Amino acid sequence: MTRTVAVVPMRHNSERVPGKNYRLLAGIPLYHHVVRTLNAVPEIDLVVIDTDSDFITSDCAEHFPTVKVLPRPEHLRDGAIAMNDVLLNTLDQVEADVVLQTHSTNPFLKTSTVSAALQRFNEPGRDFDSIFSVTRLQARLWDSKTQPVNHDPSVLLRTQDLPPLFIENSCFFIFTPQLLRERGTRIGPRPFMMEMAPLEAIDIDVEEDFLLAAAVAEGKGVAP
Structure with a gap:
């Protein structure tokens, strides 16, 4: 049977x-x-949490006793360390055939979305080697030199008629340990993009994101 492990890296x-x-x-x-x-x-x-936080370690043991907590070694604790190096360290300690990596900063990620993505990855005869989550973007984009990226200003198409672009939203990545070890990446040469709705894909990266998430949580009636 395929063993699927979810990994959530968290720094203190x-x-x-x-x-x-x-x-x-x-x-x-x-x-x-x-x-x-x-x-x-x-x-x-x-579910595996990789962390250098004593608080998360003790709090997780109290509230989520089935979750495996791995202490992050000192040489991997700097914020500049590549996430792939952290994941390789985790997978050296945990047996897995399929890995789903996500972040604690995606509070609105749905169980149904994760389940559907894993089912898609486990389909027999799939022609892709990894899955990553994306958010659709249909807007007029410009580069730093004020050059249009995805549209012709002389042809004013409605934004909904523009060819869509997709943002890698970092809500989840699905891959095999073999792919990560051989290529040093979570996204292989033949990936599949799993589209998510913008609200579900909210990622807390800066203070304004946290304020937005709090407002959404209040509006959605999210409760402990």
């Missing part, structure tokens, strides 16, 4: 939003939201 310190991983959102630490989601996905066999 955050440069742009201090303490964001355990800051309260809708009355509970931020990371609780994504862990609850992952625990409810039937295709996931094990």
Whole structure:
């Protein structure tokens, strides 16, 4: 049987939003939201948190006893360390055939979305080697030199008629340990893009994102 492991890396310190991983959102630490989601996905066999945080380690043991917590070694704790290096360290300690990596900063990620993505990845005879989540963007884009990127200003198409572009929203990546070890990347040469709605894909990266997430959580009636 295929063993599917969900990995959620979390640092104790955050440069742009201090303490964001355990800051309260809708009355509970931020990371609780994504862990609850992952625990409810039937295709996931094990949820793993990689962290250097004593708080997250103890809080997780109290609230999510089935989640495996791995202490992040000192040489991988700097914020400039590549995420792929962190993941390789995690997968050296956990047996997995399929890996889903997400972040604690995606509190509105749905169980149904994760489940559908994993089912798609496990389809027999699939012609892709990885999946990553994206958000559709249909807008008139310009580069830093005021050159149009995806449209002709002399042909004023409606934005909904523009060819769509897709933002890698970092909500999740699905791949095999073999792909990561051989190519050093979560996204292989033949990936599949899983589109998500913008609200579900909210990612908390700066303080304004946290304020937006709090407003959305209040409006959606998200409760502990």
